[in-house]
Amino acid sequence: MASRFGGALLLLLAMAATWLAAGGGPVFNVTDFGATDDSRAFLRAWMKACATPRRPAVVVPGGGSNYLLHPLVFRGPCRGYMEVRVAGWVHFSNVDGLLVTGGGTFDGRGATAWPLNDCPKRRDCKLLPTSIKLGRVRNATITDVTSVDSKFFHVTVAGSRGVRIRAPRDSPNTDGVHIQGSSDVRVTDSAVATGDDCVSVGPGTSDVVVSGVTCGPGHGISVGSLGRYPGEEDVRRLRVANCTIAGTANGVRIKTWRGGSRPTAVAGLIFEDIVMVKVRNPIIIDQEYCPYASCRRESEQRPSAVRISDVKFRNIRGVSATQVAVKLSCSEASPCRGLELRDIDLRYVRRGVATQSECAHVAGGVVGGTLVPPSCI
Numbered sequence: 001m002a003s004r005f006g007g008a009l010l011l012l013l014a015m016a017a018t019w020l021a022a023g024g025g026p027v028f029n030v031t032d033f034g035a036t037d038d039s040r041a042f043l044r045a046w047m048k049a050c051a052t053p054r055r056p057a058v059v060v061p062g063g064g065s066n067y068l069l070h071p072l073v074f075r076g077p078c079r080g081y082m083e084v085r086v087a088g089w090v091h092f093s094n095v096d097g098l099l100v101t102g103g104g105t106f107d108g109r110g111a112t113a114w115p116l117n118d119c120p121k122r123r124d125c126k127l128l129p130t131s132i133k134l135g136r137v138r139n140a141t142i143t144d145v146t147s148v149d150s151k152f153f154h155v156t157v158a159g160s161r162g163v164r165i166r167a168p169r170d171s172p173n174t175d176g177v178h179i180q181g182s183s184d185v186r187v188t189d190s191a192v193a194t195g196d197d198c199v200s201v202g203p204g205t206s207d208v209v210v211s212g213v214t215c216g217p218g219h220g221i222s223v224g225s226l227g228r229y230p231g232e233e234d235v236r237r238l239r240v241a242n243c244t245i246a247g248t249a250n251g252v253r254i255k256t257w258r259g260g261s262r263p264t265a266v267a268g269l270i271f272e273d274i275v276m277v278k279v280r281n282p283i284i285i286d287q288e289y290c291p292y293a294s295c296r297r298e299s300e301q302r303p304s305a306v307r308i309s310d311v312k313f314r315n316i317r318g319v320s321a322t323q324v325a326v327k328l329s330c331s332e333a334s335p336c337r338g339l340e341l342r343d344i345d346l347r348y349v350r351r352g353v354a355t356q357s358e359c360a361h362v363a364g365g366v367v368g369g370t371l372v373p374p375s376c377i
C-alpha cells in the first residue's frame with residue numbers, strides 16, 4: 001500500500017542519550033522550537049517536519065531529559081518520515097506509516113488521577129488520557145518504548161489498520177493495550193503489568209495476534225467487554241499464543257454484558273500455548289458480565305445477545321488460584337458453538353484438591369488430549 005502523501009511518517013521516541021537520524025533526512029530538534037513549553041515546541045517541530053518531504057526527524061534530545069507534555073495530538077497527513085522523542089502522552093491521528101521507538105519512557109504521572117477513573121462508580125469520573133493513542137492510523141509500529149503510570153490505558157489502537165506493538169520483555173509496567181475498531185494488529189514480546197486488562201480487544205476488531213506477552217498483575221487478556229453499546233461490530237480472528245499470565249484475576253477471557261439486542265459475533269479465536277501462574281479464572285467465558293448494580297437491575301431478565309462461536313483453547317497449562325479453572329458461562333439466548341478444549345492442564349494451587357470446569361449454555365464442541373480439569377463440554 002503506497003502512502004497517499006508520498007512518504008511514511010516515522011516517529012522515533014527515545015530518552016536514550018544517543019541518536020542516529022534514520023534515513024539521514026532533515027532534522028527538527030525540538031529544543032530549537034522553544035524549550036520553555038514542551039508541548040508547543042513539540043507541536044511546532046512536528047508541524048514543520050510534517051510538511052517536509054525526505055524523511056524528516058523530530059528530535060528530542062536525550063541524556064536524561066524529561067518532557068512534560070499536555071495532551072498532544074500529532075496530526076497527519078505528513079509528507080515524509082519523522083522521528084520524535086517524548087515522555088508524557090501523545091495521540092497520533094490520521095497518520096499513514098508511523099514508527100514510535102527508541103527506548104523512551106512515557107510517564108503518564110497517573111497516580112494522582114487514578115481515583116477519578118473509577119467510572120461509572122464515581123459521578124465526577126473523568127475519561128483520562130491514554131498515554132499512546134493511535135486513531136485512524138495505518139501501518140504503524142510501536143517498539144522498544146516503556147509506558148509507566150498511565151492515567152488510563154497505556155496504548156489504545158482505534159480505527160486503525162496494520163499496527164505492530166512490540167516492547168522489550170523487561171520493561172517495567174508497560175501496560176494495558178486496548179484495541180478496537182481495528183484490523184491487522186500484532187502485540188508481541190511485551191511485558192504488561194497493570195490494574196486492568198493487560199490486553200483487551202473491543203468491538204469491530206479483526207485479525208489480531210497477541211504473542212510472547214507476559215501479563216501480570218492485572219486482569220489478563222480479554223475480549224470485551226462486548227454487547228453494551230448499540231452498533232458494535234464483530235470480533236473475528238484473534239490468536240493469543242506463547243503467553244505467560246501470572247497472578248491475575250483472569251487468564252484468557254471473553255466477556256459480554258447481559259442484555260443488548262444486536263447479535264454481534266465473536267468468532268475464530270485461538271488461545272494456545274499459554275502458561276498460567278496462580279490465575280484465579282484461567283479460562284473464562286462470561287456472558288453475564290455486570291459489575292454494577294445498575295446493569296443488574298435493567299437487564300436481569302435478558303441474556304446477552306452476543307454470539308460466540310469457533311473458539312479454541314489449546315495447550316493451556318499451569319496453576320489455578322481457584323478450583324473452577326475452566327468456566328464457560330454462555331448466553332441462554334445464543335449458546336456458544338464450536339468450542340474446543342485440547343491439552344488443558346490446570347492444577348489447583350492447593351495440592352491434592354482437583355480443579356473443576358463449569359459449563360452453561362454450551363451447544364457443543366470438541367475436546368482432546370489431556371483434560372485437567374475434565375471437560376464439561
Ligand SMILES: *[C@@H]1O[C@H](CO)[C@@H](O)[C@H](O)[C@H]1NC(C)=O
Pocket residue numbers: 001002003008010097098099139
Ligand atoms: C509501512 O511503512 C514502512 C516504513 O515505516 C514502509 O517501508 C512500508 O512499505 C509500509 N507498508 C505499507 C503496507 O504501507
Ligand SMILES: *[C@@H]1O[C@H](CO)[C@@H](O)[C@H](O)[C@H]1NC(C)=O
Pocket residue numbers: 019029030031032059060061
Ligand atoms: C538539539 O539541540 C540542542 C540545543 O541546540 C543541542 O544541545 C542538542 O545536542 C541537539 N540534539 C540533537 C540530537 O541534535
Ligand SMILES: *[C@@H]1O[C@H](CO)[C@@H](O)[C@H](O)[C@H]1NC(C)=O
Pocket residue numbers: 209210211212239240241242273
Ligand atoms: C509461538 O511459538 C512457537 C515456537 O517458538 C512458534 O512456532 C509460533 O509461531 C508462535 N506463535 C505465534 C502466534 O507467534
